[in-house]
Amino acid sequence: xxxxxxxxxxxxxxxxxxxxxxGQDPGRPGExxxxxxxxxxxxxxxxxxxxxxAKTQDGLSTTGTMPALRAAPAAAVxxxxxxxxxxxxxxxxxxxxxxxxxxxxxxxxKLMGASGESSKAPPVAATQAEISHAPIEEPPPPPQASGPxxxxxxxxxxxxxxxxxxxxxQPAATANSIPPSAGANSLTHASESAASPAVMxxxxxxxHAPASSATGTAARGSSATGSAAAQSASAxxxxxxxxxxxxxxxxxxxAGAPTxxxxxxxxxxxxxxxxxxxxxAPQSQSPMSPPVVRTARATKQPPVAQTTPSTSxxxxxxxxxxxxxxxxxxxxxxxxxxxDTSAATNASLATPASAATGASVGTAPATPPPTASxxxxxxxxxxxxxxxxxxxxxxxxxAATATAAPTPAGSSDAFWTAAKSGDMTGLQAAFDSHVDVxxxxxxxxxxxxxxxxxxxxxxxxxxxxHGANPNTPDSRGLTAIRAARVHNNYPxxxxxQHSGK
Amino acid sequence: MNTTEENDEILIxxxxxxxxxxxxxxxRRHELRVWRYLERNVGDQxxxxxxxxxxxxxxxxNAVSLESVTRFRxxxxxLAHDRMVQTRRDRASKGIPxxxxxxxxxxxxxxxxxxxxxxxxxxxxxxxxxIEGQLSIGExxxxxxxxxxxxxxxxxxARAKLHELLGEKS
Numbered sequence: 001x002x003x004x005x006x007x008x009x010x011x012x013x014x015x016x017x018x019x020x021x022x023g024q025d026p027g028r029p030g031e032x033x034x035x036x037x038x039x040x041x042x043x044x045x046x047x048x049x050x051x052x053x054a055k056t057q058d059g060l061s062t063t064g065t066m067p068a069l070r071a072a073p074a075a076a077v078x079x080x081x082x083x084x085x086x087x088x089x090x091x092x093x094x095x096x097x098x099x100x101x102x103x104x105x106x107x108x109x110k111l112m113g114a115s116g117e118s119s120k121a122p123p124v125a126a127t128q129a130e131i132s133h134a135p136i137e138e139p140p141p142p143p144q145a146s147g148p149x150x151x152x153x154x155x156x157x158x159x160x161x162x163x164x165x166x167x168x169x170q171p172a173a174t175a176n177s178i179p180p181s182a183g184a185n186s187l188t189h190a191s192e193s194a195a196s197p198a199v200m201x202x203x204x205x206x207x208h209a210p211a212s213s214a215t216g217t218a219a220r221g222s223s224a225t226g227s228a229a230a231q232s233a234s235a236x237x238x239x240x241x242x243x244x245x246x247x248x249x250x251x252x253x254x255a256g257a258p259t260x261x262x263x264x265x266x267x268x269x270x271x272x273x274x275x276x277x278x279x280x281a282p283q284s285q286s287p288m289s290p291p292v293v294r295t296a297r298a299t300k301q302p303p304v305a306q307t308t309p310s311t312s313x314x315x316x317x318x319x320x321x322x323x324x325x326x327x328x329x330x331x332x333x334x335x336x337x338x339x340d341t342s343a344a345t346n347a348s349l350a351t352p353a354s355a356a357t358g359a360s361v362g363t364a365p366a367t368p369p370p371t372a373s374x375x376x377x378x379x380x381x382x383x384x385x386x387x388x389x390x391x392x393x394x395x396x397x398x399a400a401t402a403t404a405a406p407t408p409a410g411s412s413d414a415f416w417t418a419a420k421s422g423d424m425t426g427l428q429a430a431f432d433s434h435v436d437v438x439x440x441x442x443x444x445x446x447x448x449x450x451x452x453x454x455x456x457x458x459x460x461x462x463x464x465x466h467g468a469n470p471n472t473p474d475s476r477g478l479t480a481i482r483a484a485r486v487h488n489n490y491p492x493x494x495x496x497q498h499s500g501k
Numbered sequence: 502m503n504t505t506e507e508n509d510e511i512l513i514x515x516x517x518x519x520x521x522x523x524x525x526x527x528x529r530r531h532e533l534r535v536w537r538y539l540e541r542n543v544g545d546q547x548x549x550x551x552x553x554x555x556x557x558x559x560x561x562x563n564a565v566s567l568e569s570v571t572r573f574r575x576x577x578x579x580l581a582h583d584r585m586v587q588t589r590r591d592r593a594s595k596g597i598p599x600x601x602x603x604x605x606x607x608x609x610x611x612x613x614x615x616x617x618x619x620x621x622x623x624x625x626x627x628x629x630x631x632i633e634g635q636l637s638i639g640e641x642x643x644x645x646x647x648x649x650x651x652x653x654x655x656x657x658x659a660r661a662k663l664h665e666l667l668g669e670k671s
Contacts, residue, residue: 025613048565
């Protein structure tokens with residue numbers, strides 16, 4: 001190798017030298033290689049071309065009817081677009097259109113006039129009017145004249161309705177035949193059955209005069225939309241709505257508009273009430289006690305679904321006296337959604353007043369026995385003031401305090417104070433009282449972080465030995481490992497790493 | 502270069518759909534570079550011709566799968582590299598000595614051939630992929646299945662040696 005390493009310019013020069021020498025090299029691949037490769041490539045290309053054409057033919061054969069169908073319109077279009085050779089074509093087309101229009105203008109009104117005045121009115125109004133005054137004893141209509149069929153031919157329905165036939169008014173009569181009391185029940189089946197079966201079923205039932213507007217709804221929805229594309233959907237909608245409507249409810253907009261859950265629910269009040277009762281039911285079983293107790297005890301199975309409906313239950317008819325107030329429910333849901341430590345902290349930090357209000361509803365049962373619930377707030381509140389005295393007092397008194405106040409809150413305060421001051425005796429006493437080593441102090445710091453911040457290596461080791469998690473964040477999201485890094489305390493960081501968490 | 506690369510991919514796509522002329526165009530464009538890469542690695546024209554044929558026949562056979570290849574040239578030199586390495590292994594396993602580099606007709610070609618012959622196999626391979634295949638260090642690392650640092654080192658060593666062998670003479 002070079003004794004003096006070449007620089008980048010020299011290396012770039014080498015590439016230039018290589019290219020120059022390589023360009024002077026007359027060496028070329030054999031001509032036979034080219035011929036053979038090109039022949040093979042051409043063969044492969046031909047095979048691929050054959051395969052692709054075969055695929056195309058297969059595709060055309062599967063859709064063989066389509067070209068034939070497309071041929072006629074295409075021919076018509078070309079004939080229209082190229083009138084140069086056939087000058088008679090355009091006048092012929094125009095004449096044909098004029099004839100059709102004339103027939104439409106002159107013949108159809110005569111036919112319609114024969115059916116009477118009622119046919120001149122809007123079809124739905126005519127249908128409604130006649131149905132409302134129509135005799136109930138109509139013969140049952142033929143089943144093939146279902147809702148969609150009638151919708152497809154509103155004009156014929158109109159004319160025949162004028163004569164009082166059941167032909168055009170079939171959907172109306174069928175929808176009429178449903179008594180209002182059956183609406184709730186029929187709603188459950190309306191979505192299952194298509195439009196025509198629903199109408200047919202109703203048509204077979206004895207017809208009754210009320211609910212004529214529902215009839216009008218079906219007919220109007222169909223005749224108003226008129227488009228073939230919307231017929232199926234609107235027919236189903238109209239049929240379902242007509243079944244569920246009370247007697248004289250104007251349903252025109254509902255029939256024309258897409259079905260809405262709210263409208264459907266409104267049309268079936270009985271079902272709505274039943275649904276709300278179903279929602280209320282689990283909550284009304286035991287609105288306060290067991291779930292809230294578990295929540296306040298920071299178990300991770302809070303029945304949130306039970307507490308949540310309690311607020312939405314206001315409109316329901318379940319016993320309101322047994323229900324918790326919204327504020328209490330909110331507090332309960334907060335406690336339910338809070339993590340273990342925060343829930344415990346909230347419970348321990350609750351003032352007696354709040355315990356009297358909120359806890360009487362939801363939190364008071366959290367403490368297991370009634371006797372134990374009494375001292376709990378009393379101890380927890382003075383405990384917040386305790387740290388000063390405890391910190392000033394010797395370790396023995398801290399231990400005595402911890403043992404004297406066996407509640408978690410009191411022992412935790414001593415525990416955090418001991419961790420902060422590096423008091424191993426106090427820590428040991430806290431460990432003996434089974435304190436939660438990962439719990440956060442009122443200021444939101446864990447004992448481990450407090451020990452790290454005050455560089456108490458022994459306390460850190462003791463906490464780690466008793467299960468302190470260096471990854472548990474404090475209220476600001478600071479973990480013990482990060483705190484050790486921030487303080488650049490290598491021995492503590494090493495101890496954290498050796499803890500293996 | 503981008504246009505060329507796009508054209509490469511377009512051409513192989515056209516050939517995959519049955520256009521033989523597209524393949525001819527591709528072949529003419531890359532034939533010489535691939536052959537030089539092979540010939541300067543193995544040092545034997547006949548073997549290089551055979552390898553060149555194998556490479557392009559494989560391309561013609563698998564053109565449909567190459568439609569989705571982002572860079573045709575990378576795929577082309579990957580095939581050439583694999584076949585060259587396989588030939589080298591076959592020879593080594595059969596105990597066949599590597600063919601001596603054939604003397605060229607002109608002096609400059611002989612000089613280049615001798616200089617390349619004095620490089621190590623991996624260094625020569627990396628340098629030829631870089632200079633003939635116009636591939637990046639990352640692509641060479643991908644083709645040779647080596648770390649990028651290793652490829653950089655091989656390129657540096659190859660250039661240093663060539664500088665020593667060719668720089669003074671040229």
